[in-house]
Amino acid sequence: IEQKYGTTLYLTGKGTRLFEKALLEQNITWHDFFQKARQYRGHLTRLDIAINDKWGLLDMNDLVKAVQEKRFWSKSKSYAVHGNVDDGWTVNFGKSPFVIRAYDKRKEQASKGFDTDVQNRVELELHQDKAEYVIDEWFDQHNNKTLTEITFDILYTYLWFTDNPIEEKLLKADRVRDTIESSVEPMPAWLLLTALGHKMKFVRQPKEQSIERIEKWVLESVVPSLAVLKKTGHWAEVIEAMNNAELSSEQQKLVKATMINAITQANQKLTINFEKPKKRYQEI
Structure with missing residues (x-):
């Protein structure tokens, strides 16, 4: 029971x-x-x-x-x-x-x-x-x-x-x-x-995560469940949980690497200077 x-x-x-x-x-x-x-x-x-x-x-x-x-x-x-x-x-x-x-x-x-x-x-x-x-x-x-x-x-x-x-x-x-x-x-x-x-080896082949792989998994496996939560009034809890989620060191590295890559690509296409200003200045 x-x-x-x-x-x-x-x-x-x-x-x-x-x-x-x-x-x-x-x-x-x-x-x-x-x-x-x-x-x-x-x-x-x-x-x-x-x-x-x-x-x-x-x-x-x-x-x-x-x-x-x-x-x-x-x-x-x-x-x-x-x-x-x-x-x-x-x-x-x-x-x-x-x-x-x-x-x-x-x-x-x-x-x-x-x-x-x-x-x-x-x-x-x-x-x-x-x-x-x-x-x-x-x-x-x-x-x-x-x-x-x-x-x-x-x-x-x-x-x-x-x-x-x-x-x-x-x-x-x-x-x-x-x-x-x-x-x-x-x-x-x-x-x-x-x-x-008996001469073969038991092989491990760990795969690195990528943003594309995570996105594909979310779209295929998670989105239907998220849709249920959204339609039943639980979307706010999901957003709050995502905002408060603690990322592992590997996940933080993945986010940082993705952001750096995005900035680099944007800089090449738009010629925008994303570098931190070396000197302060005031508008005249």
């Missing part, structure tokens, strides 16, 4: 990059952040981990063909193929609470008008207990594994591609994974990806 209060933090890909900037300013790593969240009884409802293939190790056409020809083994019997050659393929293995997804990241971004140096991406989408399991493993001081090692251990355990079709009798063996590995050659590209996996 008692009302419980809490906060939900939902981060998109771009949001994660901006949030990392805030963490960096406080000298906090993701590991530190999750530990702090646990101290306040926080828990994960979803965790996405992306493995970026920037070298073109995988060929999505080959991966789709392998699925169609039953040249793969997955712990989950559920899988689905979406897309096409022109727009890019997406292959899903499993369903909530755990999905492994491989797709053509470059074509996916191109369809949105963006460019990227990532050619393909393999994602682990984990919900509830599966997401908490990854963090538990990361915090476990006994195994002392990095997040990258944990990620590839999971990938290796749940999914494997082969060079030849897998016979039905092998899929029914007691130790399916071991039997397949000992009798069917692996797909070279998938073997290479998983082998190189």
